[in-house]
Amino acid sequence: MSADSLPLAVLQVLPMLETGGVERGTIEVAEALVRAGFRALVASAGGRLVPELAQLGAEHVALPLASKDPWVMWRNAARLAALIRDRRVAIVHARSRAPAWSALLAARRTGARWVTTYHGTYNEGFPLKRRYNAVMASGERVIAISRFIAEHVTARHGTDPARLRIIPRGVDPGRFDPTAVSGERIVRLARAWRLPDDAPVVLLPGRLTRWKGQEVLIEALARMARTDAVAVLAGDDQGRRGYRAGLEALAERLGLGPRVRIVGDCADMPAALMLADVAVSASIEPEAFGRVVVEAQAMGRPVVATAHGGAAETVSPGETGWLVPPGDAAALAAALDHALALDAAARAALGERARAAVLARYTTERMCAATLEVYRELL
Structure with a gap:
């Protein structure tokens, strides 16, 4: 030819x-x-x-x-x-x-x-x-x-x-579909991350770099009324070993060592989001779009994001998630406590609204x- x-x-x-x-x-x-x-x-x-x-x-x-x-x-x-x-x-x-x-x-x-x-x-x-x-x-x-x-x-x-x-x-709504994730996949991740049974899981996906706000989440964890929540930081450090060590030191200094998991890159993000009770985007600088926020909503997860950049367009406060000021650990802690206090019916309703918004636009x-x-x- x-x-x-x-x-x-x-x-x-x-x-x-x-x-x-x-x-x-x-x-x-x-x-x-x-x-x-x-x-x-x-x-x-x-x-x-x-x-x-x-x-x-x-x-x-x-x-x-x-x-x-x-x-x-x-x-x-x-x-x-x-x-x-x-x-x-x-x-x-x-x-x-x-x-x-x-x-x-x-x-x-x-x-x-x-x-x-x-x-x-x-x-x-x-x-x-x-x-x-x-x-x-x-x-x-x-x-x-x-x-x-x-x-x-x-x-x-x-x-x-x-x-x-x-x-x-x-996002691919077929891959990011809560009905498509088997219990086996969720259990496999929970074991790999050594998560305690029945502890609420707060998941922050994103490479380990300061502007993604991992430090803000750790500080928020220390301020939460809920004292049994576990924060999972899922992302590659891409050679930033000093920053990773600093996160570990911050968790220890705040008495949160056992409640912070730094787990590296996650190949099965749909299962990770199903394992999470709430997903977080804590970026202290504006995300151009913030794909993690939309992926979490596609999975019907409650999501808390910072109120700038693309996240301000993809989250409807109180309807599909919550927005907090960037870098504000106290506001993030309050939003996480609120999200974890939702009853099953409220969580399900929020999840349905969030997934419907993604299917309509993203x-x-x-x-x-x-x-x-x-x-x-x-x-």
Whole structure:
């Protein structure tokens, strides 16, 4: 089959295909592309999700796109341009800054259409950083993953609203379905985490980093009226051993050692959420979207989140969860006590409302359909 007779291709570029929301979204869109009759290509430096991509019928191209070395980025641009020409790529979709600079050059050289997804607020710690970040606002279409991010892009970069498309992240309601999680999976996690029988479980999923608010949760645990709750911090420390040690020391200092579990990465998040009596997003800086909050609501779990960023859009206070000021351990403690005091009927009603809200607005199907509609606009 000649290149001219092949279906049109969309190339997504990102640093690596390890774990995380950006990576998962890339896989989900690639799958939707294949189902819709496109060819789906993903270029990255590789990672544990590459085999999954291949199983979906998409193609992975290994390039050193995690590098921020200017010479490597320049060479990546040439490699991507050759790939675009060779594989008849119609659209290039960048999901991270360093690969985006290479991909932008390649798109300009080849005439491929150009899409970016603005996934975060991106700090500006030194003078040239805003210019470096601006590549994510350069797309012919700029996808913002929340209203919060859309407003940030407009304010920070002066992006024309006509180029912006708000497409919230989504969860798979089949995977995040409380009726689909077996008791065996829940028991397996409870044993692995050495949880005491009948103790209420407060779960904070997220990599171990200060801005995710693990310290705030530990301090809140010490302030709660409920003294038997156990906090589970589920996330990879990604080499931040000093921060992990600090969390352990804080728990010991507050007399909470036996009530704080730092369990590392969790491969079965639906089961973890079913094990939880309440899920927490305690981020002290705004989440661009906050996928954990939506995953918890999809599982019908009570959720407490900080009242900024994407979480302020995905939680209806008192209806699908609670919002508290960022960094406020006392307010978080009060909200957790309130959530744990709900009777069975109130918990069930809140869970039903939360799951219904997710099914209406925040599914992978809706996210992927909206993303493919962006591609079709440009084609």
